[in-house]
Every structure is written in structure tokens, then in C-alpha cells.
Amino acid sequence: SAVISQKPSRDICQRGTSLTIQCQVDSQVTMMFWYRQQPGQSLTLIATANQGSEATYESGFVIDKFPISRPNLTFSTLTVSNMSPEDSSIYLCSVLVGLQPQHFGDGTRLSIL
Amino acid sequence: QKEVEQNSGPLSVPEGAIASLNCTYSDRVSQSFFWYRQYSGKSPELIMSIYSNGDKEDGRFTAQLNKASQYVSLLIRDSQPSDSATYLCAVLTGGNNRLAFGKGNQVVVIP
Numbered sequence: 306s307a308v309i310s311q312k313p314s315r316d317i318c319q320r321g322t323s324l325t326i327q328c329q330v331d332s333q334v335t336m337m338f339w340y341r342q343q344p345g346q347s348l349t350l351i352a353t354a355n356q357g358s359e360a361t362y363e364s365g366f367v368i369d370k371f372p373i374s375r376p377n378l379t380f381s382t383l384t385v386s387n388m389s390p391e392d393s394s395i396y397l398c399s400v401l402v403g404l405q406p407q408h409f410g411d412g413t414r415l416s417i418l
Numbered sequence: 419q420k421e422v423e424q425n426s427g428p429l430s431v432p433e434g435a436i437a438s439l440n441c442t443y444s445d446r447v448s449q450s451f452f453w454y455r456q457y458s459g460k461s462p463e464l465i466m467s468i469y470s471n472g473d474k475e476d477g478r479f480t481a482q483l484n485k486a487s488q489y490v491s492l493l494i495r496d497s498q499p500s501d502s503a504t505y506l507c508a509v510l511t512g513g514n515n516r517l518a519f520g521k522g523n524q525v526v527v528i529p
Contacts, residue, residue, distance in 0.1 A: 336515055347506060347521040348462065353514055361514060397461055401515055406452050409461040 307332050311398050311410035318388055318417050325384045326413045328398030333378035336401040339371070342412075343394045351396075354381040388417045419444050422509050424520035432528050437494040439523050441507030444488070450510035451483055453492045456522065457503045465505075466492060497527045 308331040318324050328337065337354040352360040352373055360373035375381040385392055398410040423442050431437045443451075450469055454462035468474045468481040468490065480493040490509075494501055507520040 338515075338517075348517075348519040350516055350518075353516070363516075395461075399517075406450075406464050406467050407515075407517055408464055412461045 306405065306408060307334055307400055307402050309398060309400060309408070309410035311413055313413055314411060315414040316416070318415065320389050320417055322388055323384055323386045324388065324415065325382050326396055326398075328381045328383070328410055330379045330400055332402070334400040334402050337375060337381045338399045338401070338407065339373060339381070339383045340397040340399060340409075341394045342397060348397065351383070354383075385415065388415075390417045393417045420520075421445065421511060421518035422507055422520040424507050424523050426523050428524040428526060430526045430528055431497050433497060433499060435497050437497050437501065437525050437527070439492040439494075439505050439507075439525070441490045441492075441520055442488055443490065443507075443509045443511075443518075445509065445511040445518075446485075446488065448509045448511050451481070451490045452508040452510075452517070453479075453481060453490075454506040454508060454519075455503045456506060462506055494525070497525075499527045499529050501525060502527045 310329045312327045339351045340348045342348050350363045351366045352362040354375035356375045372384045393416050395412045397412045399407040453466040455465045456462045466481040468483045474481045478495045482491045504522040504524045506522045508517045511518045
């Protein structure tokens with residue numbers, strides 16, 4: 306299966322700042338997704354990262370807050386903008402390779418002070 | 419109604435016993451169902467996928483699917499302390515390979 310590298314693994318940020326999270330895969334993948342897991346909660350899909358076009362956002366998530374790029378078939382970034390303590394979460398990249406089920410990177414643990 | 423529901427609270431089972439986890443889903447046209455295991459501080463790891471009605475066995479894990487009842491379950495036989503984790507039910511829903519997750523069930527295997 307594809308190896309997913311997510312950076313940074315964790316960060317502590319000041320409110321009002323922005324952080325960009327990177328997701329790198331060692332092979333071309335069909336689809337890439339970004340999820341959020343708030344403390345004690347399950348995973349919520351933020352958006353599907355589309356190669357060469359704008360991401361598809363789920364209800365409740367907007368591009369201004371969570372801009373996403375996917376310049377090629379192996380790389381994507383998620384930016385968490387103008388952060389507040391409510392953005393403290395684990396952010397996870399997942400990939401879909403062919404017909405295989407999605408699997409996840411190690412996640413980015415983000416704390417906002 | 420939530421897309422995927424896992425209503426049971428934390429489950430404590432003695433080592434060697436069977437742990438049983440249940441999940442219901444709302445989208446009648448869903449065709450793909452998954453169980454992920456998540457250890458504390460780690461990302462989810464796929465342990466089972468099931469696409470057809472009936473049982474699917476993989477080692478000590480058995481997934482059961484009943485599409486008519488919109489019900490998925492996971493059995494863990496001969497539970498081991500290493501099985502202590504949160505188990506997430508996920509359903510592929512919508513037309514864009516979107517996974518909807520349940521809130522998860524914490525399993526604690528007591529030696």
C-alpha cells in the first residue's frame with residue numbers, strides 16, 4: 306500500500322496565525338482527502354483534494370478557512386487559517402489507491418493557544 | 419439521523435473473550451463498509467472491509483453485514499490486550515468516495 310508522510314506531526318500555534326500541513330505519498334493515488342478529528346470525537350471529512358482544480362468541501366467547511374492545494378497526484382496541502390482554539394484537532398490526510406479502501410497518514414496534532 | 423451510528427459505550431472484555439461491536443447506517447445505497455482501529459494518539463488503521471451481505475472472516479476478526487437492516491458488526495474473537503483501542507465504523511456514502519465515520523467504540527481487554 307502507499308506510504309503517506311504528513312508534516313508537521315504536531316505543532317502549537319498562536320491564535321490568529323495560519324499553518325500549512327503537507328501530505329506526501331510515495332506513489333500516484335486516485336484521490337486524496339483531508340479529515341479533522343476533534344478531541345474525543347470521530348473523524349469528519351473536511352474536503353476532497355482534487356488534482357489541478359479546486360477542492361470539494363463538505364458542509365460546514367469553507368475554502369477561506371481551509372484552503373487546499375493538490376498540484377499533482379502525490380502531494381497535497383491543507384492550510385488552517387486564522388486559527389482559534391476551536392481548531393485544536395488532529396488533521397489527517399487519507400488516500401484512495403484504485404479500488405482499495407482509504408488509508409491514513411499519521412496525522413498532525415495541532416494545538417492553538 | 420446520523421449517517422453512521424455506534425451507540426455502545428466503552429466495552430470491557432476479559433482476555434480470551436469475544437468483543438462484539440455494532441454499527442448502523444442511514445444511506446440505503448451504500449455498498450462499502452469498513453472497520454478501522456485507532457490506538458490512542460495514533461491514526462486509524464483499516465482492519466476489515468465488507469461489501470456483501472453475510473460474514474467475512476480475517477484471523478480473529480469477523481465482520482457481518484446486513485444491508486436490509488442497514489447494520490454492520492465486528493466480532494473480535496480471543497480478545498488480546500493489544501486489541502484495546504477505539505474501533506471506528508465507516509461507510510462509503512455519496513458519489514465521491516466519501517467516508518462517513520461513526521463516533522467509535524472503545525474496547526478495553528482486561529488481562
